[in-house]
């Protein structure tokens with residue numbers, strides 16, 4: 376198979392890469408599997424804590440070596456150490472070692488807003504897309520990055536097909552849909568492959584999608600996170616300065632308990648909490664217009680008050696949202712005056728009212 380042949384060619388090329396302390400990368404015990412997809416080659420080098428910088432030249436040489444045999448694929452090489460991320464800074468400081476690299480702005484992107492949830496299936500991606508479109512409707516230049524490795528759904532929600540173009544200099548040209556610039560980690564994977572992408576590869580893919588995409592100038596980049604509190608979240612929160620995070624929850628208590636964990640992590644990482652959205656909040660009967668609070672109501676609002684974070688609004692459970700999502704025709708663009716679109720637009724306005732810095736600066 377072509378992918379195996381390329382993986383072997385990469386491994387052979389890595390035999391020519393020297394590592395600190397002598398020896399070559401191909402025979403180094405800390406080398407990960409070499410993952411080859413239709414458009415990408417990914418590998419990680421696991422090193423002892425504190426050795427990351429020393430392995431920098433080997434990482435660069437590995438990158439070049441893999442590119443030479445990768446037949447045009449995007450190459451992602453990451454160096455990782457086994458430190459527990461939450462305590463890394465403290466331990467490193469206590470031992471006089473440098474901590475993680477400081478958060479870096481992404482050129483051209485004024486603000487990054489992450490959309491997260493405690494668990495899957497609460498409508499996080501649907502909210503992320505419609506929120507991005509609602510911010511664009513307020514006059515902002517908006518992009519969306521689908522970082523949900525385990526269920527990338529932005530391409531489907533926006534009706535995007537195929538892989539993004541890669542320029543000659545290796546930089547991605549993002550897709551454009553409904554006025555949004557869009558990139559998805561899903562386009563780096565072949566179906567069913569997410570399970571073999573271990574932490575370092577996933578975080579390396581995130582870094583490259585974020586920093587090696589020609590986003591142009593954006594007022595806001597919305598990042599659709601995977602549910603929960605994993606490597607992608609830590610990687611994003613550590614490497615980029617965020618304007619804040621929005622948490623999506625359903626009214627059920629269970630979802631709120633999970634959401635609480637995501638909120639705790641965002642607190643610990645010192646990311647501003649922009650607020651909580653309650654999705655699938657209530658159902659309005661199409662014939663009578665009567666409202667039904669089918670899961671109980673107000674759970675997210677009460678939770679937001681308890682936590683001391685803004686409650687941004689509620690989105691009804693509505694077939695139109697499901698159908699337009701499944702058809703790649705998001706409701707904010709295709710039926711902007713409908714009640715569902717108005718719910719998302721009210722949430723966008725609430726966010727802008729609380730965080731005016733997201734708006735483009737005059738002049």
Ligand SMILES: Nc1ncnc2c1ncn2[C@@H]1O[C@H](COP(=O)(O)OP(=O)(O)OP(=O)(O)O)[C@@H](O)[C@H]1O
Nearest residue numbers: 495496497498499500501526691692693696697700
């Ligand atoms: N308000 C809503 N009304 C009706 N259907 C909705 C609503 N919000 C989301 N859905 C539907 O629920 C399903 C899950 O939504 P979505 O993919 O956005 O969730 P998610 O939290 O991002 O899930 P995952 O983590 O699995 O990606 C989709 O079929 C979507 O169309």
